[in-house]
Amino acid sequence: MWYGREKRIISIGQLLDLSMENKKILLDMVLSKVSEEASKGRKGYFEDVVSGAKKHFCFGNSFLAPDGIVFFFESGILKPEKYGAVCFVIPYDNIRHMLKPDFSHSFDNKKHEL
Numbered sequence: 001m002w003y004g005r006e007k008r009i010i011s012i013g014q015l016l017d018l019s020m021e022n023k024k025i026l027l028d029m030v031l032s033k034v035s036e037e038a039s040k041g042r043k044g045y046f047e048d049v050v051s052g053a054k055k056h057f058c059f060g061n062s063f064l065a066p067d068g069i070v071f072f073f074e075s076g077i078l079k080p081e082k083y084g085a086v087c088f089v090i091p092y093d094n095i096r097h098m099l100k101p102d103f104s105h106s107f108d109n110k111k112h113e114l
Contacts, residue, residue: 001064012059012069016098026090026098027057030071033088034078044079052078068092 001010016022034053038045046052056077063070068091075081 001062012062015069015100015103016095017100018059018098022098023059026059026095027054029090029094030057030088033090037088044083046078046080049078065089069095 001012001015002008012018016026018026031050031053035050038049053073056073057071059071061072061074063072068089070087070089072085072087075084075086078086
């Protein structure tokens, strides 16, 4: 992930406290987004999309965006390859309690400088 304030690459483990509890919460957030998207009848999702997402979830498949952390699944995991990678955004407000102290200032007053 690119940390713009210091102009360097960081890992998700440097940004978030990835305790077992937080990992479970984060995975549940992503799986909820997957389920929500698939239930909207969005085109192309495999029938067992939530179990596929759970099986192939990787904390490292993530990047920072202005609205939150984006977790992605490579093409062919949740939809046929022709649809490409699939992304789900977890808003920063939902993970504020997981931020490590060095990064919590980056989210004050909705100024997302990462």
